[in-house]
Amino acid sequence: MAPGIERCMYCGDSLGAAIDHFEPIKLAPLRAFDWLNHFLACDYCNSNAKRAEYPCDPSTGECLLIDPSTEDPHDHLRLILRTGRYRPRTPKGEATISTFHLYRPQLEQARRDAFERCGDMLRGYARLLRSGEHQRAHGRAEALLRQPHADVLYAMVRTLDSPGVSMVLDEDIIEILGNRFAVPGIWRKADDPASASR
Numbered sequence: 120m121a122p123g124i125e126r127c128m129y130c131g132d133s134l135g136a137a138i139d140h141f142e143p144i145k146l147a148p149l150r151a152f153d154w155l156n157h158f159l160a161c162d163y164c165n166s167n168a169k170r171a172e173y174p175c176d177p178s179t180g181e182c183l184l185i186d187p188s189t190e191d192p193h194d195h196l197r198l199i200l201r202t203g204r205y206r207p208r209t210p211k212g213e214a215t216i217s218t219f220h221l222y223r224p225q226l227e228q229a230r231r232d233a234f235e236r237c238g239d240m241l242r243g244y245a246r247l248l249r250s251g252e253h254q255r256a257h258g259r260a261e262a263l264l265r266q267p268h269a270d271v272l273y274a275m276v277r278t279l280d281s282p283g284v285s286m287v288l289d290e291d292i293i294e295i296l297g298n299r300f301a302v303p304g305i306w307r308k309a310d311d312p313a314s315a316s317r
C-alpha cells in the first residue's frame with residue numbers, strides 16, 4: 120500500500136509524516152478506528168490538497184477518489200513517463216488528480232527524474248547480474264523499490280503490456296524488465312511467476 124519507504128500514499132513524493140482519514144471522520148465517525156481508513160500522507164496532500172474533501176458521484180454515491188488499499192491506480196490513471204504527467208482514464212482518475220493536485224510541476228519533474236533514475240538503476244542491476252555479483256544485484260533491486268515515486272517504476276512495468284512499449288522504453292530496459300524476476304515484489308500476484316509456482 121505504501122510503495123517506497125514510508126512515502127505519502129497519494130503523491131509518492133514526500134515522507135508520509137501525517138495520517139489521513141481517507142473517508143473523513145465527519146462523514147464516517149464509525150470509521151475513525153478502521154485500520155484501512157488510515158493512510159500515510161504528506162503534509163501537503165493531507166492539509167493543503169485533500170483536507171476534508173471526499174467527492175462522490177451524485178447519482179451512485181460512490182466515492183470518486185482512488186482508494187489505494189483496494190484499487191489499482193493504474194486502472195484509473197495513466198502516467199506519461201516522458202512528461203511525468205498523469206492523465207485520467209476514468210472519472211475517478213480525474214477527481215483524484217484534481218483533489219490531490221497530482222499536476223504539481225514539482226511532482227511532474229520528480230517523476231521525470233525518477234524515470235531516468237530507474238533506467239540507470241535497472242541497467243546497473245543487469246550489469247551486476249551479468250558479472251555474477253548476485254548479492255549486490257539484489258541490493259540494487261531493493262534500493263530501486265525503496266525510492267520515492269515508486270509509481271514510476273510500476274508504470275514502466277505496466278507499460279510492458281501495451282502495444283506502444285518500444286516508443287516509451289529503450290530496448291535494453293524492456294529486456295531487463297521483461298525478465299519477471301528482475302524486480303521482485305512489484306508484480307501483481309497473478310503475474311508473478313514465483314507465486315504462480317508456489
Ligand SMILES: [Zn+2]
Nearest residue numbers: 127130161164
Ligand atoms: Zn503527498
